[in-house]
Amino acid sequence: MKAKVRGIYATALTKLLLENGFEVVQPSQAIKARFGLPDNNEPPDLKVKDKHDLQGVVALGTGKAIEAFRTVLHENLDDVITRKWSVSVDGIYKGCIVGEDERKIYVKIGNETVGVLPKQENPVPNQGEMFVQVERKRIGRKTPVLTAQLKIVGNCAILVQNGRIGVSLKIRDIGKRAELYALGKRLAPEGWGIIWREPAAHKPKDVLESEVAALVEKAKLLAERASSAVAPCLLIEGLYFMSVEFPSVSKKKLDVLRASVTPTLDGHHFYKSCGGVVSAALEMAEKLLEKGQNRDTVRRLFEEQIAAEFPAEGMTVNVEHVKLSGAVFHLGQAVLEALNNSEICYSRTMKADGFYDGLGTAKEAGDKAVSKTRLGEWRVTTNYYSKDGAWKGAYININTPLEVYPNALRYVDLEVDVCIRPDGETKVLDMEKLDEALERGLIGKRVYERVKAEVEEILKNKPCQG
Secondary structure (H helix, E strand, C coil): CEEEECCCCHHHHHHHHHHCCCEECCCCHHHHHHHCCCCCCCCCCEEEEECCCCCEEEEEECHHHHHHHHHHHHHHCCCCEEEECCCCECCEEEEEEEEECCCEEEEECCCCCEEEEEHHHCCCCECCEEEEEECCCCCCCCCCEEECCCEEECCCEEEEECCCCEECCCCCCHHHHHHHHHHHHHHCCCCEEEEECHHHHHCCHHHHHHHHHHHHHHHHHHHHHHHHCCCCEEEECCEEEEEEECCHHHHHHHHHHHHCCCCCCCCHHHHHHHCHHHHHHHHHHHHHHHCCCCHHHHHHHHHHHHHHHCCCCCCEEEEEEECCCCCEEEEEEEEEEEECCCCEEEEEECCCCEEECCCCEEECCCCEEEEEECCCCCEEEEEEECCCCCEEEEEEEEECCCEECCCEEEEEEEEEEEEECCCCCEEEECHHHHHHHHHHCCCCHHHHHHHHHHHHHHHHCCCCCC
16 A cells, blocks of 8 residues: 655654555655655555644545554554544435535434535435535534535546536646546546546556546446435445544654654654744754764753743643543643652642532532643542642543643543542543443554553552542
8 A cells, every 4th residue: 555644753654654564655855865765656545644733643545544554553652542534535425314504404424424515506405315425624523514516536537427627727738738638528428527636647548548437437336326225325435534643652652763764852753743943943953963963962952942942840831631532621721830750740720610520529619639640651640629628539530641742731531530539439430431442443452451451550559548
């Protein structure tokens, strides 16, 4: 399988993919130099690039390529989280209309998935059913955007239902545009138009003819399945999308992979994910390493340069509690009580009344939550106190090791909690959610077993109350 990789994780992921049977295509100049790769403009089965928050990557590819990528990640990275979208990008579905409003029609395309179709497309439903396609808009969101204007997508050509012949604006050569337009007129099947994509400009005519023939076969298959298929169902498969989170331990493993290829400071991917001044300083530091400068000296100068960007004891920080689903809960601002190699401690004051689920006690405005962990530890222990200092119980949250960023403390919640109630009773919560996460492929066996071991250790060595 062929993969195209870009972004701050590109070198490490290229190393990992090459070691696991992938071919890397369309490599950047840096990747070509580091791995000695030849020019290769073949279309990829898998495209990988940075997430917008730099905490991982997003991948778009064939079902087989996405699953292979997920397997490689789970087998090599201890705390990686993979979130595969349940619908097929560009997939064509026979859906059931389940509702509408002034602007949208709601179409059920899977057992638990309902997409939205803009009414401006003037679709004509057939007895509460219709054919729709998943758009490349808002990919990864809970509610996919749909279109009734169907197309069958290839690497060089797109068949468009009831469409015309078109050529990508990225193809600027007038002669090539005319040649492709004429070829499209000759090859287009009845009821379909052809849009030539940019790669078509670099392919011989026989390759383009073969691809269009394959797309026409898909169009025939769509027509055959359309009448007999029971909605909701997928008729023509497209690509698949996956969002990947690289928490603390994964970033460190990726550092090791990158360091085997090019000079790399420890913490490289963490510092790159910080962005801004920190990322820029890292680039300068590693250029010094490439020139043969002493590693210890470079490290010291780098740390001196970025020190002011990170929080210190006594400062106020944000706390980001990331769920396996990808949702980020901002737990509010906390005072950083301690930050050293042996302990990280931060405290929050509750702003409103409520209830501490699992502890069986009321939450009152003015309560204080004191959270403690250590660098590399897979848990955060939070003790709750009333305004007058009375202990209300504790939660031990099982999570990926906490990372201290310039603007926040961040970790990924691994669903399971151990709570210690005011009467001393200890209870494990949400183990079934961990089982579900493994079954859905959000986590791999490495994470699953680590969480179970963490819970067993907590129960064996019950922490002191308060």
